[in-house]
Amino acid sequence: MNRREFLRRLGVGMGSAAALMAMEPLRVLAQDDKKTVSADNRMTYRVQHGSGEQISLLGFGMMRLPNDQEEVNELVDYAIEHGVNYFDTAPMYMGGQSEVLTGNALSRHPREKYYIATKMSNQNRRLWDFNEAVKMYYQSFQRLKTDHIDYYLLHSIGGGGVETLKDRFLNNGLLDFLMKEREAGRIRHLGFSYHGDVRAFDWLLDHNDDYHWDFVQIQMNFLDWRHASLNTGGWKKDADAEYLYNKCEKLDIQCVVMEPLRGGAFGRMAQELIDQLKERRPDDSTARWAFRWVGSYPNILTTLSGMNRTDHLEENIKTFSPLEICTEAENALLADIADQMSGFPTIPCTTCSYCMPCPYGVDIPKNFAYYNEAVTDHILPLPAPSAANYTEQQQQFIEGYRKALPDANTWARACQDCEECLSKCPQQIRIPNQMSRIVETLRVRKK
Numbered sequence: 001m002n003r004r005e006f007l008r009r010l011g012v013g014m015g016s017a018a019a020l021m022a023m024e025p026l027r028v029l030a031q032d033d034k035k036t037v038s039a040d041n042r043m044t045y046r047v048q049h050g051s052g053e054q055i056s057l058l059g060f061g062m063m064r065l066p067n068d069q070e071e072v073n074e075l076v077d078y079a080i081e082h083g084v085n086y087f088d089t090a091p092m093y094m095g096g097q098s099e100v101l102t103g104n105a106l107s108r109h110p111r112e113k114y115y116i117a118t119k120m121s122n123q124n125r126r127l128w129d130f131n132e133a134v135k136m137y138y139q140s141f142q143r144l145k146t147d148h149i150d151y152y153l154l155h156s157i158g159g160g161g162v163e164t165l166k167d168r169f170l171n172n173g174l175l176d177f178l179m180k181e182r183e184a185g186r187i188r189h190l191g192f193s194y195h196g197d198v199r200a201f202d203w204l205l206d207h208n209d210d211y212h213w214d215f216v217q218i219q220m221n222f223l224d225w226r227h228a229s230l231n232t233g234g235w236k237k238d239a240d241a242e243y244l245y246n247k248c249e250k251l252d253i254q255c256v257v258m259e260p261l262r263g264g265a266f267g268r269m270a271q272e273l274i275d276q277l278k279e280r281r282p283d284d285s286t287a288r289w290a291f292r293w294v295g296s297y298p299n300i301l302t303t304l305s306g307m308n309r310t311d312h313l314e315e316n317i318k319t320f321s322p323l324e325i326c327t328e329a330e331n332a333l334l335a336d337i338a339d340q341m342s343g344f345p346t347i348p349c350t351t352c353s354y355c356m357p358c359p360y361g362v363d364i365p366k367n368f369a370y371y372n373e374a375v376t377d378h379i380l381p382l383p384a385p386s387a388a389n390y391t392e393q394q395q396q397f398i399e400g401y402r403k404a405l406p407d408a409n410t411w412a413r414a415c416q417d418c419e420e421c422l423s424k425c426p427q428q429i430r431i432p433n434q435m436s437r438i439v440e441t442l443r444v445r446k447k
Contacts (some may be wrong), residue, residue: 042321043083046301049254050214051188055115057295058320059086059256059302062102063093063352066308069104075313076105082317085114086302088256089144090155091136092121092354099143107145116144117256119155119193120178122168123424130172137178141186151256152178152187153217156426157204158196165200179211189214193258195426198239201247208251215301217256218244219350222293222334224262227342245297254301260294261287261305263350270344270376273337280333287312291319293334296326345381346372347434348427355421355431363410364421364431370404371438385445398442412438 045054060079065072076087089102099118106114118140122133140149154175157165169175181187191213194201204211219228220241228240248255261267266286277289294303303320307313326334349368358364374380379397383390405411415435425431 041083043317044295044320044323045083046254048189048215048301049252053115055086055302056084056320057300057302057323058084058291058316059088059117059304060084061258061304061306062087062089062098064306064308065094065098065101067094067097067101069101072101073105073108075307075310076102076109078310078313079307079317080109080113083321084317086117086151086304087114088117088151088304090119090121091140091143092119092123092155096143099140103144103146111146115150116146117151117153118144118149119153120169120174121155122174123156123159128168128172130174130177133172133174134177137181148186148188150188151215152182152190154178154192156195157192158194158198158200159423159426159428161197162200162203165203175211191215191217191253191256193217193256194244195219196428198243201239201244205247205251205253208253213251213253215254215256216244216248217258218248219259220245220255220257220294220297220300221260221262221266221290223265223338223341224259225338226335227338245299249299255297255299256301257294257303259350260303261290262348263352265346265350265372266290268373268376269337269341270378273340276333276337280330285315287315288319289330289334291316292324292326293331295320295323296331344375346375347429349429350427352426354424354426358415359418359420360414360416361409362412362414362435363405363407364435366405366410367412367435367438368429370401371434371441373404374400380441382441394441394444398444401442412436412442415439 044057046057047053048055060076065075079087087102087106089098091099093099094101102116106116120133120137122128122136127133127136141147154169157168178187178190182190190211192204194216204213205216218241224241226240226242245255266289269286274286277284277286281289291303291305294300305312305316307316347368349365349372351365351369353365355364371380374397379393379400382394382397401411412435415432417432419432421431
């Protein structure tokens with residue numbers, strides 16, 4: 001890419017070249033065709049194509065913050081000090097507290113030091129009403145203590161397919177309103193996040209000439225790259241991350257990545273898989289491998305990580321300061337590990353807790369987390385009931401289950417198959433079916 005094209009990508013004309021050159025010195029990574037830059041703080045940045053904004057390749061996901069303002073302030077202060085400048089929240093996170101905590105923490109810093117991303121979380125039918133949705137929109141400004149939203153998203157399109165997409169955003173005039181807000185500058189960049197029915201994703205991108213999406217948020221990691229379409233207990237996710245990423249790249253729409261660690265699943269991989277990674281890079285965690293893999297793709301604008309602990313924040317910042325691009329051999333190793341992981345009968349829960357609260361008290365994420373842990377530890381699947389080790393292995397599962405969920409009221413057996421959780425799950429998991437599977441695994445057979 002020549003200098004003229006580089007300036008065009010940055011959104012500046014040749015007459016602005018002098019101003020561009022006066023910016024702080026940038027070190028460009030050769031592997032990334034000048035879309036990646038590292039500043040003096042060593043954090044790796046990506047250039048937003050339309051505005052020329054430098055966005056930290058590590059973004060701070062604010063979904064699972066500690067419910068203590070001082071702790072959040074400390075995390076945010078450390079992140080900004082070390083170059084993180086993209087902070088992602090939503091009205092529905094922590095029952096609205098995430099936006100409040102985020103706004104209080106960020107507003108203590110100069111506004112040019114950070115970019116805020118929040119969402120139109122109108123999944124509830126009541127919020128399909130235009131006036132109710134607009135109330136949510138303005139409430140975000142108040143909570144975040146800002147006069148503009150840098151990156152605004154239609155939240156989690158795909159659930160319910162194209163018809164639900166149209167009811168949430170088109171038939172009520174809400175998308176028209178948000179586009180006018182972008183024209184007015186109160187929204188700087190407009191995009192959407194996707195889970196579920198790929199036809200909704202395709203519909204929005206196929207109409208890009210009408211909407212001019214500035215970015216798209218997708219779930220992308222080395223397992224979902226080619227294995228997102230696994231059967232999930234009756235439903236199927238319709239598209240692998242490879243398809244989503246490539247379609248965005250063809251349209252020159254940059255991607256924001258969510259779930260790079262697949263809800264923490266990569267931290268709980270089977271030991272034999274961890275050993276394969278340790279053999280190649282003994283000092284690297286599985287999280288570092290996963291982040292490096294995502295960051296190696298040039299059309300990624302930022303990679304979100306929910307960092308509610310200082311040690312996680314520090315480790316992730318080191319990974320991106322600067323990012324070390326994966327080699328072809330490392331990519332091949334991760335692809336092989338993904339193939340192996342795809343054979344494990346885990347439940348594809350990312351512990352987002354969108355399904356909660358359950359009206360009958362079931363702790364859905366904890367049930368699934370323990371089940372998956374038992375699979376990776378090779379306690380599950382149980383052998384045939386006639387096998388000599390069946391009783392011993394089942395008892396091991398039961399004892400671990402009771403420790404993981406000490407309150408029996410939260411167990412899978414409390415599920416009443418009401419299906420209230422189904423429409424809320426971004427992973428399209430057939431939750432009652434999976435609860436039945438857990439109940440069956442816990443059932444002690446009479447001799």
